[in-house]
Amino acid sequence: MTAVMEPGMDAVETDAASSPYQGYVYAYPHKTAYRPLPDRPGLRGLWAGEPQRALSLYIHIPFCEIRCGFCNLFTRIGSPEGLTTAYLDALDRQATAVRAALDGDARFSVAAFGGGTPTYLTAAELTRLFDIAEQRMGADLRAVPLSVEASPDTATADRLAVLAERGTTRLSLGVQSFLDEEARSAVRPQKRAAVEEALGRVRAAGFPVLNIDLIYGIDGQTVASWLRSLDAALAWQPEELYLYPLYVRPLTGLGRRGAEDAGHDPAWDAQRLTLYRAGRDHLLAAGYRQVSMRMFRRTDAPDTGGGDHSCQTDGMVGLGCGARSYTSRLHYSFDYAVDARQVRGIIDDYVATTDFTRAEVGRHLTGDEPRRRHLLQSLLQADGLELAGYRQRFGSTPAEDFPAELAAFAARGWLAEGDADRLALTPEGLAHADAVGPALFSAAVRADMAAYELK
Structure with a gap:
């Protein structure tokens, strides 16, 4: 499992200065603000009139071989006999229904397989997964950037061969720490030797981009141990590195140990900020460019192309029980849970579904929500927001819309000065991106997230 985590965010603080670590905002609104859609709108009507020439395709595989102590992804551990086959059968049915709801000339310009751990599937099952994406959805995966997440234990040579042959341009490996004692502290049972062997197989497979996920803020971690882990990753010269602050969320392994309140501990906040700055400076000195608070890219890394998809304006089609889809007017998905029993129930319901022609759970984007989303999706990137594009879309400026x-x-x-064409965060603003994002949530989204019943 990688560390690209559903935040499962608690009630968000209203004061952005109260804590630098309030929640990882990679999508807005968050799923905990979704609610059952009483009218269950048909997909064909939802997508009618939507721009469909540069869509994103995301396929969710909700299986892992282990569940790490920090993980609140929508995933289950292991699978009873026949469940992965039944899940792929359901994906096939869903893909057929979704494709029929899109325009005939709809086109995908970027794709990703996430989870869970997509490489939990066998090589033969991965082959079928690619077939579903290409033959049912019409995605030309060899012609667009394709990212796939993997774990060290599941990054086997036969699985990696399928990924490479079918056009994967980016392989993201969830390592979290190269130090065995830190992995144990995060309740992630793995050995460095196994991680190194997996990285050797990944490099041998020849993916253009290797990403390694690491976590800081683990109990017992020091600046020295953090830099040792970073140097172990740098030895593989990864094209990308993601540095994630540790979060402890309810219903996770660490959360059940009674550590939920650690997220409000000023000493832990200070430790994570110290580790973040040490890691950031270390990577900048090693020839990496900061793309966001979490993402660092090697300056000489090959350009695999970002397609012409814009996350601020273009739609996303999600397949799988944990995937979300975006139109300009509605974000929708299936139910969301973290608790293992609840997750199993949602997966069972998904594989039993025969009619995938309607949206079941979601949130309509009304009022200023599209503006908030556009600002969030742009400002949390190091390059920031292009003011001309915002004005062209909304007829206003962020300063007019969100002055306070x-x-x-x-x-x-936290805001850079001196660029009349762009709104961007300063280095210190990027360090506080997990407070900047939640501070931009609307009152309505904030209230629904706070009222969400954890399950």
Whole structure:
């Protein structure tokens, strides 16, 4: 399992200065703000009139061989006999229904397989997964950037061969720490030797981009141990590195140990900030460019192309019980859970579904929500927001639409100055990106997230 985690966010603090670690915002609104859609709108109507020439395709595989202590992804451990086959059968049915709801000339310009752990599937099952994406959805996976997540134990030579042959351009390996004692502390049973062997197989497979996920803030971790782990990753010269702050969420392994309140501990906040800055500076000195708070890319890494998809304006089609889909007016998915029993029930319901022609759970984007989403999706990237594009889309500026929020960021030194064409965070603003994002949530989204019943 990689560390690209559903935040499962608790009630978000209203004061962005209260803690730098309030939640990883990679999508807005978060699933805990989704609700059952009473009208169950048909997909064909939802996608009618939507731009469909540069869609993103995401396929979710909700299986892992282990569940790490910090993990609140929508995933289950292992699978009873026949479940992965039944899940792929359901994916096939869903893909057929979704493709029929899109325009005939709909095109995908970027794709990703996530989870869970997609490489939990066998090589033969991965082959079928690619067939579903290509033959049912019409995605030309060899012609677009394709990212696939893997874990060390499942990054076997036969699985990697399928991924490479079918056009995977980016393989993301969830390592979290190269130090065995830190892995144990995060309740991630793995040995460094196995991680190194997996990395050797990944490099031998020849993917253009290798990404390694690492976590800081683990109990017992020091700056020295953090830099040792970073140097072990750098020895493989990965094209990308993601540095994730550790979060302890309810219903996770660490959360059940009674550590939920650690997220509100000023000492832990200070430790994570110290580790973040040490890691950031180390990677910048090693020839990496900061893309976001978490993402660092080697300056000489090959350009695999980003397609012409824009996450701010273009739609996303999600397949699988944990995937979400985006139109300009509605974000939708299936039910969301973290608790193992609840997750199993949702997966069982998904594989039993025969009619995938309607949206079941989601949130309509009304009022200023599209503006908030556009600002969030742009400002949390190091390059920031292009003001001309925002004005062209909305007829206004972020300063006109969100004066109080931006003034608060500026007062804290989080907004860069001197560029009339772009709104961007300072290095210190990027360090506080997990407070910047939640501070931009609307009151309605915040209230629904707070009212969400954890399961």
